[in-house]
Amino acid sequence: MAERSLSSSLMRGAVWLGAGRASESLIGLLSTVILARLLAPEDFGVVALAVALTEIVSAFTTMHLSNALIQLKEEKIGHYHAAWTLALIRGLLIAIVISLCAIPYANAFNDPRLLPLTMACAGILFVGSLENPRLTHFSRQLIFWQTFALTLVSRVAYLAIIIAVALIYKNYWAIIAGSLAATCARVIVSYALFPFLPRISLKYAKDLLSFSIWLTFYQTVTALNNRIDQILVGSFLGQAKLGVYDMGVRLASIPTKQATQPIIATLFPGFSKIHREKKDLPSYFSKSQALLASIGLPAGIGFALLADRAVPWALGEKWIEAIPVVEFITVIFAIRTIVSPASALAMSMGKTRLMFFNNLLVFLVRVPLMVAGVISFGLIGAVAGRVAAGLFSTFIDLRMAKHLAGLTIRAQLWAARRSIASVMVMAAAVRALEIFMEWRGLEWSAFVMIVLIATIGAIIYLGTHVLLWRLDGAPQGVETTVLTQLKKAPVLRAFLL
Template sequence: MITFIGFANTLVLARLLVPEDFGLVAIVMSISAIVFAVTELSLAQALVQHNAPTDSHYNTAFTLNLIRAAGVAIVLVVLSVPMAALYGDPRLVYGLMAIAVSSLVIGAINPKLAAMSRELVFWQDFATRSGDKLAAFLVAFLVAVIWQSYWALILGVIAGQMTSLILSYIICPYRPRFELSKWRDLMSFSIWVGLGQAVNTLNWRFDQLVLGYFLGNTALGYYSVGARLASLPTKEATRPVAAAAFPGFAKLAHDPERLRRAYQRAQSALMVVALPVGVGFAVAAEPLVLLVMGEKWLSSVVVIQVLASVFAIGTIATTVQPLALGMGQSRILFNRSLLNLGIRAPLTMAGLLSGGLVGLLVARCIVGFISIWINLYFVRELLGLSYSRQLLINRRSLIAVVVMAAAVYLAGTPFDGLGLGVQSLKAICMIAAGIVVYPAIVMLLWWCQGYPEGPEHDAMKLAKAILSKVSGRVFRR
């Protein structure tokens, strides 16, 4: 549901707005994201990792978050005028000021939600994220229909944040108090997480800021929308497992062998889901974009094709973050982010200046594969798992996705050159090919290997349990 809402939001707004609107808001959100990241405290992770948080810990987290939010708001207001002058667009002033006000909303969100995550209860995360995305979609849609302005994107974000704030206190009743007595206790863990998050955000936002400066809002609009669509399938498909991984790993931190098994089980489950979704979307991107978004967004197809594949393959070691957090090794995440930034920034600039948008995408590919090996290296350092063990656990998914990509591509070739009228049929055939071929190849390889432990085994157990429950109800009737 969350994935559907996210896609619908982007696709519907892409129909109603122009690429320049998305480019302008991408600059606003990139600047604000960097300011947020530089001041990141990561107190929610500190509360989850803490052995026995008290009310004083939650009150301290609430107070620190609110102080940080006020600081962010002031910085964004101060930056609004010089950033508008740098990019030559006075609309940035109003956009940054609006996000400055919304930062206070983020700072007031209920820290007690971390208590539920500690107990591996995640329905509240689903509820808040669903409410956030639904409110953002409805408000953005109404504003886009009425005014057809970039304000649809900004007001949608603010509406989503307000919804998250309200839901956080409905789901987990809590009356916060201003208190700072436990700040040392929380900051001792969160300082390295916060620094790592700051550097990581620079990694992910740097390209949008420089692209907007050198190529303008329209090119940035194609890139930002393409990148967002490319990341959504993989991100939303893997978020539930990633959310459960952190507290789960934290509980096993003192049992290395069980932790290794849990890590590989979570990682293989992520890959078996994320890989076909991301790669399949990349192969079928052109008919889907033409069908849903229209020809004006055709330039975003190459962005989706490249980045969706990179993001999907990158899930092979993405759980290094919850692993390091669960083990209390947050400094490793800072080192990883700093290393990635040192590689990504110069390659991004070189690619952009030498080849424009295409050069930037080539650089993203190179950086993506380097980042995969960096993640694999840190997993080896944390768990003692060799590169080969980390890769071989995902071999069935990797082989199956190659076969699936070929099948999806071939399913669309009979419709090439037949015009826009057949794009819906082309997209349906390509999606159907992926849905049939990928699971068939995965299960065939699983059978050939003698039914080893893995995500296929878990899926079969779940299917049997559901079938048993359904059949039991039928017979009772």
């Protein structure tokens, strides 16, 4: 009964987060298309450099206070006052440090636009530090509707402002203005959802910092991993190429991130609850891997198959150079969904030190790969370096999960075997269809081709998945849950049975 209750809570949470992600995905895609058509690649490049500095500097003091609050065995109101105080102090200090770094940073790239942009990013970061920490109480109880509300309001505010500013000024300030509007909206709504009057207090700060110190180190290296390629591309290839690369990475992250993040967001509080109650954590971890792979692999690989048509259709011909960036990086994002629960597992077990050293190892491998790629082959070299580093990172996460959950690498991949096989069949079928249509001279509008290929690919993936599941003896798994829900629809019952 308790297990069903936990599963139901996680499922409801995933539904709320899924609704939030769906709205975020739709609004985010719309805003990206609008900005891509109104702004130049160089605009995205200069903003990417400003954001890179902000994220790297802020990562050095990231305290993961929300995660620390979730993991507490017993929560007290003093913990929330301490969390708000620590976030306020951190936000103020980081804003000051980033502002001081802005001048030498702008001089290093010989671009005066970076000075006001970087300082604006620092201000946005400070405003975000004021968010209500009491919302974490909902996550501890596996309640996630408030995340949907925060996401929806902030993204609507972002879209409204970027459209207005982009239409009026047609420059990079539209991105900054939208981010500021989204952050302000998020802070205001956080207090409307859970009224809380914070006060400055560090009485329980030690309880939070003892958990988050290694997460701070981990997040620092993560920020370096996520942004070092942009700094390298901007330094060696210029801001126009960086804009193309940044747009490609943005688009590449959309399918897998939006499809899997609602589930991933429930894993840490879910794993933490399972770990506290000493339940079968390895079993839950394996199921989460299978579920995320079944969603993330087709979303990512499918988008990569459509990139050559979708990018110019959605963004315009000036972004054609971003197509290979999207194709290759989307694939590595899709592959990494198999190991995406590993970080949540490590945090739930308090193994943040292990996370840090693993991420540091990935960073030490990634930097020389990226430098060699950018210097030798330009933009394509940067993509190749990121893909190679992504594969290495996936192997490291598989090893970490083996250590923590006692599941061999083979067992982890075996859990996703039907999804892996199905997505390979889907990719082969889509490519065969494209070759056949080219041979017969069949070519329609880009939109029609995108819809046709996406529909056929989805049907082939789902059909292959169900067939392999049947041949596998119809074991309990993600297929069981999905088919149980679908069988409730009278129209589908006869077909599925």
